Amino acid sequence: MQIKLLFLLLTTCLSLNTLAQKSQSSILVQGKVVDKSTSKPLDYATIALVNKEDKSILAGGITDSEGTFSIKSPHTNIYIEVSFLGYNTVVINDFKITGSIISLPNIEVQPDQEMLTEVTVTAEKSKTTFELDKRVFNVGKDLTSAGGNALDVLNNVPSVDVNIEGQISLRGNTNVQILINGKPSVMASANTIGTIAADMIEKVEVITNPSAKYDAEGTTGIINIVLKKEDQEGLNGSVTLNVGHPTNRSVGLSLNRRTNKFNLFSQLGVGKRSLLSTYNGETIDRQKTDPKPLFNSGSGGRDEQFYNVILGTDYNINPLNVITLSGHFAYEIEDEYADTHYDRRDANNQSIGASDRNEATEATNPKYQYDLSYKKSFEGNKDRSFTASFVGSYFGKDQSSEYTNTAVFGDFNDLFQRTTNDYSQANYSFQTDYVHPFSKISELESGIKYEINDISNDYELLDQTNNGWVSNPDFTNLFNYDQRVLAAYTTYAYELQKFGLKVGLRIENTNLNTFLQTTGEDNNINYNNVFPSVHSSYKISDELSLQMGYSKRIHRPNMWDLNPFTSISDNLNRRSGNPELQPEFTDVVELSAIQIWGLATLSASLYHSKTDDVVTRVISVQDSLTITKPYNLGTSNNTGLELNASVDPLKWWSIALDGNWVSFSRTGTLESNDFDFSNTSWSSQLTNKFKFPFDIEAEVRVDYQSKVEGVQGISDDRIYADFGVKKKFMKGRAVVNFSVRDVFKSRKYINISDQDTFYRYNERLRGAQQAVLGFSYGFGKGDAMEFSGHKMF
Template structure:
């Protein structure tokens, strides 16, 4: 506060003193450059003031420029210089070497003010994980290997989180994760639209991992919640950063981030554009165990995307207690999905029946936009006493056309052509009101409501080439309409002492879901109301040891693609279809977590138990050589797991992080007279190290292992992979060059076997090695894109 008052007063005084100083003759000019002690980086916008030695009054004042340099003049010969900046010790200079009315002080080193820094929570380089009552916060600012990568790749570095080769997100080995952006649902967090690919690592400040959410959060997502917090600078004046990235396979992008903050407004903008190619090699074997016939396929498919992304927004500080935020995001993608697959069919004697090539040419355009209005009111009695209203609207569209050409290579004739046309539109609306009141130092209440509307239409048409003319296949053509409305109301009460605290809450949600196949007029409607209680507690045993415990009830509501009965015919021998009659699954989740520090190491361990009813599993059936996979509700799943993760800072140049998760499950269920009772386990681990080298070079190595596990009809193979990252600071840290290599040894795979009495289906996929090279530069008060989360004001 002292430095802030000095800064403000000196600026006011500067306006008056400058005119007087200019009129003086024989002024003494003092110059210098302000430098941080720890990093040798320049300190811009620090306060520089000249005082009269006798009266201590201010004679003149200025601030340092972008490079930390300053120049100040005075005709008073009896003065001393004072330099101050928040977070650093104030420095007084009494002795000057004056020559020709000039005094060059050179580089002035400012040391951090440890007392001030103790009051500021700094994440990033200091610690990747911060623990709170009902969540963990993972800061990704220093994750050098993810620079230039998408949000999905960043998530794959977060403890407890795994992203498979298809982009499916799991938390502690379980799917059904609810994704949020800045605490709210967003089209950018919709897995089915691949929109997370439009968020790059340099846009993310932190990720909240909520394995056992309180009643304040939406009850969907049986595995928990992942909340991506995007950066929004808070520095006064202009600041920003620009980044350029390239990679192999093609991964080229440019990004610009701008921020202008005044007393009343915070204007922010982000602009990005680029091109990326995502190749995938795949292999599949369909084996009929009744007649021993086999269909084998192998090929490569691509998803080539040109994308443009623009975000504009403003925070309007009506006064100290009221803030209005309006933001909008517009994105546009142009997709091409070429693929080439070789099919071969063999009889019981392994003799070739036929071999043919299937080529796909797919073009799509994906417009998407979202808009958001927030109003936040703080009350005078307490800054945590708040009322928040928010409204979010979003749209995602896909206009896609595909052509499939079969060309016989040998054997029986399999020449045929097909076309598909898809017109997909999704509109989502979310309205929220949240009220938080710390009614005393130990009691806090929260209450609020949320109303969510999801409205989707998927018009899908398949045509076959017959006698030179494409004829619509009515059996595969339909328009699927999906409309879901969820109303939720919640309340929580928290009691928190210095060492012990407890938080209890209840959420009520009413769901109305309607689906309709318009061509066949087949409709399905579900209407249900559920209660979702939550309890969380924490106990601080000592300064270095704490315990947390929690319980919550969760729901997984079937998504559009789980319900839509139509499918992509890229490989028409292995197809996935939805189930319009699929019911939601419910999970009771219990968790006990310990957090402790041992010297330079910090560790967190959790013991958890989940019991899920109406478990959703993908079940495969085999008809005429075609494997059809459909989600079904199959019985219950009881699991118990142990997870531990930690960080050890060996010295100032070596940091080691690790994560281990073991999950044992017991399945009970029956589907169409087939019993699916079995037990199994799966585990995953991650070990990473950050090594500081001379010349401001950092190296990061991250090894991952995902074990294999048993499924209701077969098994999934485990895999290990290694990521490498190198970072080099240049221009005194204002610019950073990053090199990242994903899957260094090309060992990350997706391999699954479905084995039943009458058939077997094997599938394999691999994306291979990805190399990225990027450079980012921060200007104004901005920093380079590896922004650590510690903000200067």
């Protein structure tokens, strides 16, 4: 069945690409564009030749350094639009044709002061807009994200939270799918999402209730990170320099060249940064008759060097056919270290044993992704289109570590270990989408997708003995994970001026094979699922709108969830997967309202989700050894209310407040242990932005997360603040920026598990207070990049 669908996909691509275009006699349009007030020529002004019948753009181009242009048009039934950033658009309907040539007199354009003011305000402020089945967070120039990465941007997005380990959650749930430019990407994995620079992001789409068009993966929803791709004609670019503490040095260059046929774009970056951490904890095994607590404390860090290249091009074959080819490559060098002191104590809190552990890790990470897509539009209906795309990506990690455990006194032993880890992940996806509008109010969309995910993890642990370094078979394995997902979907949308409805259905077939070579364990799973979706909207007035949605989602266990092999993070913590895990399934219903009062906006969402076979990581303690393993544990029900408000009380001051309250309950048992519980939690984010004289701006953001109860423990509440300030020069072409994240060093993550059989306390402060000073300069029509202080990929 899969082969037949792929054959149909390729046949459709070839057939549509060979559709004949109408042959028409052409004419030549030529002229010159000048500033009305100064009579100086304007280079890089945009010229569009527009069809009078259907308003489609037949051809276009830009003016040269002398302000002149010369463009061919396929026929004469046209009008001419002349536009330039910050100037009023000029429309020309009256012209003469002499010998197949339209020779225009000087076209005078004048600045639009009102437009320039609007552009400046819009560009500086992040805003959230609403569509039928998603919310769009348009990234402005948030000062607290300057010099940061995608994780810093996501921390500004309503409904999204990023914890100290870089784990992303949507409305408190980590089962969320991350996309890059609408597609799955190895760059969006937990290991690499933090390496995308903040200045590379144009917008973030938050889809809490996705339609059938999107992959069903991710029980909470989808976060789609859309990267910038300059579309200004001519040569544009910008350069950035950054320095920070802890170590944060980088240089970035962005270049873009656009012509009538081609759009060439590139990003280059190189840098170095350090992340520091401190931690402490306590573990008690209550199953012992005389339990003795084990305390640990220490510090560590990670040094990274990174090199990034992004190259791509759009080729406009003709007004109806476009091909896009792009490639990303990154190479990282990592050095990680940690020094931990262990202290065992008796009932009188007296030390009875101590040990020191030193860890040193080196790794190199090559990453790349390539993307080839073809889009065909149809003459006479610009909204009708066919798209075919292929995406390939690879992420590798060649890592080696050395561990030294030195007994200070007591019952601890010396232990010397080495590990090597060779990890590779290759993803490939083939997809076609066809959009067919029946009219201005109804549209059908359908598509097919085939995705391949191949992962290999080769891990070895070596113990030092009298005979030298000897491989430990209990902690050495090769695990292969191969997953194939074949999907087909269709959606139908019907949208009037006040009412809109979108229904959809998606069918997915999953074929998964895992193989643990060390033990010969082989698991094959094949299953089919149907995912319906319904979305509607109703516009009560220009100021008040309502939205409603329902969708069904899936969360498939990943490689680490399924790998039965036991891995060690240190000699007192071990993790293993569970090959018997089943996927989670979630049903979500959501009702939202958006109200606008002049300078103030309020949106509210009431939602409920039910998840079956919840994947839960269960902790057990045996003689101070902590073991973590995932299981399917019952059902969860979450009901939440989310509020997002923004207001501009003064021209120089704007306020944004986001809050989310959730009531949740869990039911489930494991080996006669009851894991039922219920509780509530809430989070909020307050952002203040200020505009001062002399082009100086400042921003202060405060985040709060309440105490959250889990299956086996509690995460303590936390509050932290970020600050940023910037100064513009040369009419915005140059910018100096200074930002401080976690101003008061209060972003601590504290987890407490107080169980009948064990007690664990963990406190970690990682990547704490960071300060970045940056400079950016834009040339051509490029704007200052607002600083790429971290890795792009």
